[in-house]
Amino acid sequence: MRDKEDERVDGSRRTWLIATTVAGGIGGVATVVPFVSSFAPSEKAKAAGAPVEVDISNLKPGDMMTVAWRGKPVWIINRTDKMLADVQKADKEVADPQSKNPFSMPEPDYTKNEFRSRPDHKNLFVAVAVCTHLGCTPTPRFQEGAQPNLPDDWPGGFLCPCHGSTYDMAGRVFKNKPAPQNLDIPPYMITGNTLVIGKDEKGEA
Ligand code: FES
Numbered sequence: 634m635r636d637k638e639d640e641r642v643d644g645s646r647r648t649w650l651i652a653t654t655v656a657g658g659i660g661g662v663a664t665v666v667p668f669v670s671s672f673a674p675s676e677k678a679k680a681a682g683a684p685v686e687v688d689i690s691n692l693k694p695g696d697m698m699t700v701a702w703r704g705k706p707v708w709i710i711n712r713t714d715k716m717l718a719d720v721q722k723a724d725k726e727v728a729d730p731q732s733k734n735p736f737s738m739p740e741p742d743y744t745k746n747e748f749r750s751r752p753d754h755k756n757l758f759v760a761v762a763v764c765t766h767l768g769c770t771p772t773p774r775f776q777e778g779a780q781p782n783l784p785d786d787w788p789g790g791f792l793c794p795c796h797g798s799t800y801d802m803a804g805r806v807f808k809n810k811p812a813p814q815n816l817d818i819p820p821y822m823i824t825g826n827t828l829v830i831g832k833d834e835k836g837e838a
Pocket of ligand 1: 764765766767768769793794795796797798811812
């Protein structure tokens, strides 16, 4: 499974650029999900922090897409039930299983649960794809088991290419890694097939 994300990191201010992003589901079936370019707000409004709306109607189980919110990449993953089981399997291996020590924004109340997602859409995972060590973008490693740079009992998750931090399928960092905290979960809400990032019942972030 591979992604096709181009990333540029400059020294003082890490920026990124996505051409296309994808990761397919388990079993090596990769589905290309184009970078979302049809948000309702203007580019200028998005950069300033306006919420972004994303059509998730074509996001099949196991698929992932990446969108921009506040100049950062945000992952949207339709986790399979197997991926959710992988989260439970990783519970004892992650440094902060309850996400009690948030990174750069408060954990939304509705994602304070074992899957870090809204209970009525528990398969949908929304997270800011910025490694909590030094800000690189981790890469999806959904396939379980032995593979380069990962332990033989790898349960599936994400690997940061910069210094090797690993995260589970709920964005929780594994123990004894350079990254100190779990990935941020932005405020979000779901209406029908539309995901809104940066806004929830309490208002805009
Ligand atoms: S930036 Fe991710 S491990 Fe260092």
